Amino acid sequence: MKPPIIIVNFKAYETSYGKRGLEMAKILEKVSIETSTEIIISVPATMISRLAQEVTIPVYAQHVDGVSEGAHTGAVTPEHIKDAGARGSLLNHSEKRVRMDELDDALKRMKKLGLESVICVDRYELVAPMGLLKPGAVLVEPPELIGSGVSVSKARPEVITNAVNEIRKVEDVYLIAGAGITTGEDVYVAIKLGSDGFGVASAVMKAKDPQKVIQDLVLNAIRAMEEK
Amino acid sequence: MKPPIIIVNFKAYETSYGKRGLEMAKILEKVSIETSTEIIISVPATMISRLAQEVTIPVYAQHVDGVSEGAHTGAVTPEHIKDAGARGSLLNHSEKRVRMDELDDALKRMKKLGLESVICVDRYELVAPMGLLKPGAVLVEPPELIGSGVSVSKARPEVITNAVNEIRKVEDVYLIAGAGITTGEDVYVAIKLGSDGFGVASAVMKAKDPQKVIQDLVLNAIRAMEEK
Amino acid sequence: MKPPIIIVNFKAYETSYGKRGLEMAKILEKVSIETSTEIIISVPATMISRLAQEVTIPVYAQHVDGVSEGAHTGAVTPEHIKDAGARGSLLNHSEKRVRMDELDDALKRMKKLGLESVICVDRYELVAPMGLLKPGAVLVEPPELIGSGVSVSKARPEVITNAVNEIRKVEDVYLIAGAGITTGEDVYVAIKLGSDGFGVASAVMKAKDPQKVIQDLVLNAIRAMEEK
Amino acid sequence: MKPPIIIVNFKAYETSYGKRGLEMAKILEKVSIETSTEIIISVPATMISRLAQEVTIPVYAQHVDGVSEGAHTGAVTPEHIKDAGARGSLLNHSEKRVRMDELDDALKRMKKLGLESVICVDRYELVAPMGLLKPGAVLVEPPELIGSGVSVSKARPEVITNAVNEIRKVEDVYLIAGAGITTGEDVYVAIKLGSDGFGVASAVMKAKDPQKVIQDLVLNAIRAMEEK
Numbered sequence: 044m045k046p047p048i049i050i051v052n053f054k055a056y057e058t059s060y061g062k063r064g065l066e067m068a069k070i071l072e073k074v075s076i077e078t079s080t081e082i083i084i085s086v087p088a089t090m091i092s093r094l095a096q097e098v099t100i101p102v103y104a105q106h107v108d109g110v111s112e113g114a115h116t117g118a119v120t121p122e123h124i125k126d127a128g129a130r131g132s133l134l135n136h137s138e139k140r141v142r143m144d145e146l147d148d149a150l151k152r153m154k155k156l157g158l159e160s161v162i163c164v165d166r167y168e169l170v171a172p173m174g175l176l177k178p179g180a181v182l183v184e185p186p187e188l189i190g191s192g193v194s195v196s197k198a199r200p201e202v203i204t205n206a207v208n209e210i211r212k213v214e215d216v217y218l219i220a221g222a223g224i225t226t227g228e229d230v231y232v233a234i235k236l237g238s239d240g241f242g243v244a245s246a247v248m249k250a251k252d253p254q255k256v257i258q259d260l261v262l263n264a265i266r267a268m269e270e271k
Numbered sequence: 272m273k274p275p276i277i278i279v280n281f282k283a284y285e286t287s288y289g290k291r292g293l294e295m296a297k298i299l300e301k302v303s304i305e306t307s308t309e310i311i312i313s314v315p316a317t318m319i320s321r322l323a324q325e326v327t328i329p330v331y332a333q334h335v336d337g338v339s340e341g342a343h344t345g346a347v348t349p350e351h352i353k354d355a356g357a358r359g360s361l362l363n364h365s366e367k368r369v370r371m372d373e374l375d376d377a378l379k380r381m382k383k384l385g386l387e388s389v390i391c392v393d394r395y396e397l398v399a400p401m402g403l404l405k406p407g408a409v410l411v412e413p414p415e416l417i418g419s420g421v422s423v424s425k426a427r428p429e430v431i432t433n434a435v436n437e438i439r440k441v442e443d444v445y446l447i448a449g450a451g452i453t454t455g456e457d458v459y460v461a462i463k464l465g466s467d468g469f470g471v472a473s474a475v476m477k478a479k480d481p482q483k484v485i486q487d488l489v490l491n492a493i494r495a496m497e498e499k
Numbered sequence: 500m501k502p503p504i505i506i507v508n509f510k511a512y513e514t515s516y517g518k519r520g521l522e523m524a525k526i527l528e529k530v531s532i533e534t535s536t537e538i539i540i541s542v543p544a545t546m547i548s549r550l551a552q553e554v555t556i557p558v559y560a561q562h563v564d565g566v567s568e569g570a571h572t573g574a575v576t577p578e579h580i581k582d583a584g585a586r587g588s589l590l591n592h593s594e595k596r597v598r599m600d601e602l603d604d605a606l607k608r609m610k611k612l613g614l615e616s617v618i619c620v621d622r623y624e625l626v627a628p629m630g631l632l633k634p635g636a637v638l639v640e641p642p643e644l645i646g647s648g649v650s651v652s653k654a655r656p657e658v659i660t661n662a663v664n665e666i667r668k669v670e671d672v673y674l675i676a677g678a679g680i681t682t683g684e685d686v687y688v689a690i691k692l693g694s695d696g697f698g699v700a701s702a703v704m705k706a707k708d709p710q711k712v713i714q715d716l717v718l719n720a721i722r723a724m725e726e727k
Numbered sequence: 728m729k730p731p732i733i734i735v736n737f738k739a740y741e742t743s744y745g746k747r748g749l750e751m752a753k754i755l756e757k758v759s760i761e762t763s764t765e766i767i768i769s770v771p772a773t774m775i776s777r778l779a780q781e782v783t784i785p786v787y788a789q790h791v792d793g794v795s796e797g798a799h800t801g802a803v804t805p806e807h808i809k810d811a812g813a814r815g816s817l818l819n820h821s822e823k824r825v826r827m828d829e830l831d832d833a834l835k836r837m838k839k840l841g842l843e844s845v846i847c848v849d850r851y852e853l854v855a856p857m858g859l860l861k862p863g864a865v866l867v868e869p870p871e872l873i874g875s876g877v878s879v880s881k882a883r884p885e886v887i888t889n890a891v892n893e894i895r896k897v898e899d900v901y902l903i904a905g906a907g908i909t910t911g912e913d914v915y916v917a918i919k920l921g922s923d924g925f926g927v928a929s930a931v932m933k934a935k936d937p938q939k940v941i942q943d944l945v946l947n948a949i950r951a952m953e954e955k
Contacts, residue, residue, distance in 0.1 A: 511796055516806065
């Protein structure tokens with residue numbers, strides 16, 4: 044991972060799978076190449092292998108269970124996602140929360156396998172505790188703003204500011220801001236406030252013209268990084 | 272589904288993914304063709320698309336969430352597994368239990384999409400209640416015998432007998448027996464006691480010679496069916 | 500339990516505990532005596548013993564875990580609530596859902612101890628499956644109407660009608676309707692549609708004059724029962 | 728809380744409730760008075776009010792939900808346990824694990840109400856992260872030793888040593904050791920290794936002579952504290 048860290052969470056939107064999921068990934072790959080940035084896509088478990096074969100941008104899982112090989116019916120394990128071509132995974136998203144012991148189990152396996160990790164938290168108070176588990180990054184997202192179209196940058200900039208202060212208590216962990224990120228301005232503010240990147244989902248996945256939206260977000264991320 | 276229903280649950284065993292997962296699927300396909308039976312494989316979410324492309328036997332998911340398209344990070348949805356090539360899914364396995372309202376949500380989506388379904392239960396008392404939700408089959412498995420090498424047929428045949436009585440209270444739902452199924456005799460007894468098939472995992476997945484093991488199981492299933 | 504079955508769920512409202520909880524219980528006891536009906540109160544675990552000593556109306560728990568004596572830190576067991584003076588418990592409320600195997604475990608213990616049970620469901624399709632577990636009653640409550648002030652009787656009467664049809668498939672289990680019950684008319688309609696009683700929470704617990712509200716509900720329940 | 732911190736977790740043992748629960752509490756109170764130590768008892772939710780009235784030693788809940796007043800059927804809230812007479816609560820016991828956001832919610836409410844808190848963790852790696860949430864103490868217990876009769880002090884002393892190092896990273900949070908604590912020697916070692924107290928359950932709750940057992944544990948705790 045290298046700032047600006049850009050994560051597009053496919054969730055389970057209509058555009059997250061099948062032909063439309065592939066099209067979306069191709070669009071994001073195109074913008075990634077044109078802007079010389081890395082755009083991480085976080086995709087459904089069933090799509091990892093297909094997308095990892097079809098695009099050159101990094102593919103993440105959206106969740107991974109803290110178990111290894113064995114009798115774990117229904118589990119998506121670190122081994123499974125790595126084998127499918129994932130480079131890492133989101134963990135503890137507000138829509139898929141996990142206990143801390145399970146997170147620690149998952150992270151230990153992931154590190155052994157060389158997988159990257161982004162732990163999501165719903166409040167700045169959890170940034171340092173989760174940071175102590177040494178994921179690649181912590182993504183802070185006030186859940187009431189997720190999918191709202193009103194960004195954390197506008198509605199609750201203090202969450203980013205506080206989260207940035209908290210992440211400084213641990214070493215070598217990036218801080219990413221998310222929730223309601225819709226416009227280039229949202230991204231610009233988030234990074235100027237100290238975050239190392241941004242996460243986005245509905246604003247891209249449900250856009251009529253996703254290419255235009257992501258371009259605007261990425262270009263503003265670059266602009267904010269350069270001004271730092 | 273058509274008796275004898277044969278389900279091999281890959282779980283998250285070493286042989287469940289990657290090259291070894293593919294080899295296992297190929298072996299099972301071979302036995303399926305040779306014996307003119309249908310062998311269903313229940314595989315990790317990340318493996319569905321690859322195996323569905325590589326083998327002709329039906330591929331199931333091991334779990335599916337009761338949500339549809341939308342903001343569901345980390346979910347494996349009915350749409351996802353169908354798109355990946357699955358013909359159906361296990362639900363409510365002892366290693367991945369689900370609330371009944373979620374089961375009902377999942378089944379409703381799955382039926383709309385034409386997906387098959389097998390609900391697992393840990394006791395015969397739940398066979399009829401789950402049967403009322405109208406899955407394709409109910410798979411009864413006393414959890415203390417799962418992976419034990421001691422089969423339900425030997426250790427607790429009354430579970431099968433009672434389950435068979437229970438399934439008769441609902442129409443058009445098959446009854447499958449599982450847990451500790453290891454030998455052809457286990458399968459033979461399970462079907463003679465009235466079950467419509469069997470589920471197996473470790474005995475095949477961890478076998479030195481999986482082909483030999485599954486052949487023995489399948490041939491005994493056929494023999495028991497013929498004697499009915 | 501005897502129709503009309505009347506359950507007031509204290510939840511965790513301000514009026515659910517301490518001095519106000521006791522006052523509420525006393526008011527409900529008064530109306531119970533005046534109307535010669537049985538009003539069941541479903542109270543926080545910490546309040547069971549105090550209320551069971553102070554009032555003569557039946558006290559229920561709001562939830563009970565499906566475990567017995569042993570190493571179960573944080574569990575509220577059937578033995579615990581019985582010892583505290585409870586006559587029974589709600590199970591599987593929309594705000595405290597439980598898996599079906601856990602429900603079955605809890606019910607088996609509760610029956611041994613002579614405890615009554617009311618399983619809540621969020622849709623009519625689960626009435627018969629849950630009824631097969633043989634609780635004393637099934638309480639159907641569309642969750643989107645809970646606490647809304649818009650009653651199931653008005654907004655979704657077909658849920659009650661369908662639930663009544665479903666409960667007939669099992670013997671000796673009552674059907675109770677709930678969600679948004681606010682006025683005597685709501686109760687009257689629910690019972691006329693075939694339910695054996697009603698459940699109420701916010702309309703009583705948050706009322707300025709709870710006595711007046713519950714009187715109206717109870718009197719309409721009696722009127723509807725008499726017209727049956 | 729003041730070292731040596733002594734917590735007896737009643738769990739749901741036969742001796743946790745009713746007349747036997749009261750007897751157990753009285754025995755522990757007696758030893759507390761005789762030894763001039765504080766013995767905290769962690770009891771079932773249904774027993775809090777009765778025990779808080781009958782004994783002078785501090786009564787804790789075994790779990791508390793991270794919700795406040797409102798529509799939370801089946802919840803045991805901070806307000807509920809305080810009203811019942813509890814002085815604090817265990818949180819996140821291995822038998823009742825909780826997500827970190829829920830823990831933070833619970834702690835914030837508890838602090839407002841002046842309730843004490845002890846967060847349990849199953850490994851030393853979680854001591855500092857949980858310590859950052861600022862509970863009164865963190866109790867480290869390797870789950871495989873809980874109830875085993877083989878103590879953490881003997882079988883895995885490095886867990887205590889590492890946990891003691893971890894707790895130093897946060898201020899004003901005590902470190903308690905637990906799991907398999909059976910003899911005075913177990914307690915002595917645990918405190919000499921740096922812990923501020925100990926937690927015990929089965930060794931006392933299932934003892935033929937609980938008074939003798941707890942006396943031995945407490946006296947060794949005092950001896951170890953004096954030698955520090």
